[in-house]
Amino acid sequence: MTPAKRIQYHEYGGPEVLRLEDFQPAPPGPGEVQVRVKAAAANPMDRKIRSGEMKLLTGRKFPRGLGHDFAGVVIAVGDGVTRLGVGDEVLGGASLRAAGAFAEVVVAEENAVVAKPANLSWEEAAALPVVGLTAFQAVVNLGRLRAGQAVFIHGCLGGVGRSAAQIALAHGASVGGSCRDTAVPEARDLGISPIVDFDFDAAKLAKRFDVVFDTAGTLPVRAARTLLKPGGRAIDINPTPAKFVRSALPGPFRVLVSKATLADLDAVAQAAGKGILRLPVARSVPLGEAIAALTDFERSPRRGKLVITTS
Numbered sequence: 256m257t258p259a260k261r262i263q264y265h266e267y268g269g270p271e272v273l274r275l276e277d278f279q280p281a282p283p284g285p286g287e288v289q290v291r292v293k294a295a296a297a298n299p300m301d302r303k304i305r306s307g308e309m310k311l312l313t314g315r316k317f318p319r320g321l322g323h324d325f326a327g328v329v330i331a332v333g334d335g336v337t338r339l340g341v342g343d344e345v346l347g348g349a350s351l352r353a354a355g356a357f358a359e360v361v362v363a364e365e366n367a368v369v370a371k372p373a374n375l376s377w378e379e380a381a382a383l384p385v386v387g388l389t390a391f392q393a394v395v396n397l398g399r400l401r402a403g404q405a406v407f408i409h410g411c412l413g414g415v416g417r418s419a420a421q422i423a424l425a426h427g428a429s430v431g432g433s434c435r436d437t438a439v440p441e442a443r444d445l446g447i448s449p450i451v452d453f454d455f456d457a458a459k460l461a462k463r464f465d466v467v468f469d470t471a472g473t474l475p476v477r478a479a480r481t482l483l484k485p486g487g488r489a490i491d492i493n494p495t496p497a498k499f500v501r502s503a504l505p506g507p508f509r510v511l512v513s514k515a516t517l518a519d520l521d522a523v524a525q526a527a528g529k530g531i532l533r534l535p536v537a538r539s540v541p542l543g544e545a546i547a548a549l550t551d552f553e554r555s556p557r558r559g560k561l562v563i564t565t566s
């Protein structure tokens with residue numbers, strides 16, 4: 256295959272280590288698919304991985320590609336792949352270790368790639384995988400949220416929080432959440448009530464929620480306990496060693512590290528296809544402008560996804 260362009264880096268560090276360079280795409284291995292990327296979306300984990308915060312998991316092999324979420328067209332399949340074929344329009348996520356979605360071509364494991372609903376744009380589809388999957392696994396799988404129950408989402412307008420709110424509402428649950436003062440109208444438009452600020456007094460909402468989902472990792476344990484009904488569950492997606500220990504003990508606290516499964520990713524894609532799940536795109540830039548846009552987003556975070564397109 257001819258060389259392709261991708262954003263990659265040769266050492267862990269700040270956004271200044273990023274380069275747009277040619278690379279030689281590897282053919283898909285067994286159980287993998289190779290995709291011509293149409294759009295890719297940024298997530299906070301891209302920054303954490305690039306900075307070296309996760310190097311125990313991501314290793315020391317360079318150059319490393321950046322980015323996980325993508326939507327595009329399958330151009331090759333590895334041995335054993337029968338569900339997907341060349342020409343299929345898909346969305347999915349590159350593995351934590353491999354990354355490399357901010358590129359013209361990416362390789363991903365088959366079970367992290369599903370059909371793109373025809374009514375979604377490439378940008379809308381690329382915005383979904385990490386946040387949609389994490390929200391689905393938190394609210395539906397781990398939270399076991401049912402119709403008539405109530406969930407509180409700390410950070411309800413981030414990518415994961417907004418996805419969780421929409422998924423919970425579609426399951427017939429009610430959703431309360433926290434956001435900034437200036438964002439209250441946006442949360443209200445989503446159907447969230449009550450809405451409180453990040454520093455709220457949990458005592459005023461005591462024992463009102465079956466599930467407490469802390470997307471920001473900043474909710475004090477005591478506040479989560481106060482919010483929960485007896486038998487409720489508290490889910491955190493920003494793991495620390497202490498949180499992993501608490502998660503292993505009996506009690507309501509659980510840490511979630513999302514992992515792509517075909518069924519969950521497909522449920523997320525279907526929900527988006529039906530209009531249940533929508534992620535606002537804050538900015539869409541071509542690959543050639545993506546390093547500047549990633550740097551800008553990191554220095555001045557804003558709500559909505561940063562999407563990178565390739566022609």
Ligand SMILES: NC(=O)c1ccc[n+]([C@@H]2O[C@H](COP(=O)([O-])OP(=O)(O)OC[C@H]3O[C@@H](n4cnc5c(N)ncnc54)[C@H](OP(=O)(O)O)[C@@H]3O)[C@@H](O)[C@H]2O)c1
Pocket residue numbers: 298299300385386389409410411412413414415416433434435438453470471473491492493494511512513514556557558559
């Ligand atoms: N464990 C996993 O599998 C997994 C998967 C996906 C993501 N994550 C992690 O989960 C976090 C959220 O991801 P995301 O994609 O939703 O990020 P995001 O889109 O940047 O959203 C973060 C949200 O947190 C809000 N926030 C900021 N300060 C806060 C505070 N002090 N208290 C409560 N909320 C606060 C932000 O509000 P403003 O926009 O108003 O600042 C924003 O709504 C990230 O740290 C990410 O790395 C973990």
